[in-house]
Amino acid sequence: MKYNFDKICERKNTNCYKWDTTKDGVIPMWVADMDFEVAPKIIENIIKKANHGIFGYTMIPDDYYKAEINWWKKRYNFDIKKEYILPTTGVIPSLSSIIQTFCEKGDKVLIQSPVYHYFNISIKNNDCEVVTNNLIYENNSYKIDFEDFENKVKDEKVKLFILCNPHNPASRVWTKEELQKMGELCVKHNVLVISDEIHRDLVFKDYKFTPYASICEEFLKTSITCTSATKTFNLAGLKASNIIVENKDLRVKLSKTLNKNEISSLNIFGIESTLSAYEFCEDWLDELLIYLEKNKDFLLEFIEKNIPDLKVVEAQATYLLWIDISKLNIKSVEFTKKLEDIGKVRVISGATFGENGDNFIRVNIACPLEVLKEALSKLKITVNSIKDNI
Ligand SMILES: Cc1ncc(COP(=O)(O)O)c(C=O)c1O
Incomplete structure (x- = not known):
């Protein structure tokens, strides 16, 4: 390994969320960022920029767009053009602007629960109603209830479907067939698909990510894709992301909202880090994926051997593992509280991601293996303590 993911980096007292x-003394495995140092080339290029010493108004250079275009082509064989790309300061601000552009007050937006909770927040913040297509938990994984999906998209008030591709927290990499089926229903019922592909690069080795808009011309024209280098390369604090919109009509409308909301001006370091990541750091990502795979395998084996009351949902993507705690007969909020009090480990309760997440917890494994080992032994102590007190 060229890069050292075992290194313990001090993040306390750095304004780290x-x-x-x-x-103090609690291991945080909740928020979705990584405890790994960023790729050296990104740091080097940021330092170069910082050393220039002037941080005035800045432009997004052509190379930034080229880097995004090349990344899609190189890793996913998906061709996009510069004019499709709308840079923004984050995926969630982008989603908010998209909702504001394509929905009116009281319109409905479809999501698939359990899902990243900011979808819900963003929809409600923008005076729209959340409609949920609950995912079906079966055989240790999740699948789509297509009958319910069609019933939901049929509703004329449903204007948007926010797809999480790959899915956080269900850890699913949707297959081309699943995407196709959802897409056909959305096209049929005139629902615009917003594909949040921020986790596209964080896919485990046996799975293949398919960009929704790459499936066919029709999906390309009736969808908007949100993506970012921030999850993949651990740059969340630098606030840079891209929206991909092929359809000119949609793009013009959305651009107006982005300008109105003032979220199209990226900061110097956001631009530099995104560009450097895509241009120079692919080898870092490849090693990261090997490391995450190792962490995931360690966790799976540990839980199977030592905490058989827990069940890890099949992990296909993201560094956020979804663990079934239903055998313990305890609600996820209570479990996470006990885990923090007894085990000194902080994770997120599944209920955060929707009512049907309540038998689960979400655990962030993007940390050095030593830290993960310690957290798992504490998880074991907590589960034993809960069982002793039943
Ligand atoms: C699916 C998904 N979308 C968006 C975000 C956040 O994106 P941003 O920080 O660019 O707003 C996250 C962060 O965890 C996420 O999991």
Whole structure:
């Protein structure tokens, strides 16, 4: 390995949301960022920019767009053009602007629960109604209830479907067939698909990510894709992302909202880091994926051998593992509280991601293996303590 993912990096007292809002002595495995140092080339290029010493108004250079275009082509064989790309300061601000552009007050937006909770928040913040197509939990994984999906998209008030591709927290990499089926129903019922592909690069080795818009011309023209280098390369604090919109009519409308909301001007370091990541750091990502796979395998084996009351849902993507705690007969909020109090580990309750997430917890494994080992032994102590007190 060229890069050292075992290195323990001190994040306390750095205004780190994940660590500095967590009590001393507690291992934070909640917020979705990684405890790994960023790829050296990104740091080097940021330092170069910083050393210039002037941080005035800045432009997004052509190379930034080229880097995004090349990444899609190189890793996913998906051809996009510069004019499709609308840079923004984050995927969630983008989703908000998309909802504002294509929905009116009281319109409905479809999501698939359990799902990243900011979808819900963003829809409600923009005075729209959340409609849920609950995923079906079966055989240790999730699948789509297509009958319910069609019933939901049929509703004329449903204007958008926010697809999480790959899915956080269900850890599913949707297959081309699944995407096709959902897409056909959305096209049939005139529902615009917003594909959040922020986790596209974080896919385990036996699975293949399919960009929704790459499936066919019709999907390309009736969808908007949101993506970012921030999850893949651990750059969330630098606030840079891209929206991909082929359809000019949609793009013009959306651009107006982005300008109105002032979220199209990226900061110097957001631009530099995204560009550097895509251009120079693919080898870092390839090693990261090997490391995450190792962490995931370790966790699977540990839980199977030592905490058989827990069941890890099949992990296909993201570094966020979804663990079934239903055998313990305890609600996820209570479980996470006990895990923090007894085990000194902070994870997120499944209920955060929707009512049907309540038998689960979400655990972030993007940390050095040593830390993961310690957290797992504490998880075991907590589960034993809960069982002793039943
Ligand atoms: C599916 C999904 N979308 C968006 C985000 C956040 O994106 P951003 O930080 O660019 O707003 C996350 C973060 O965890 C996520 O999991």
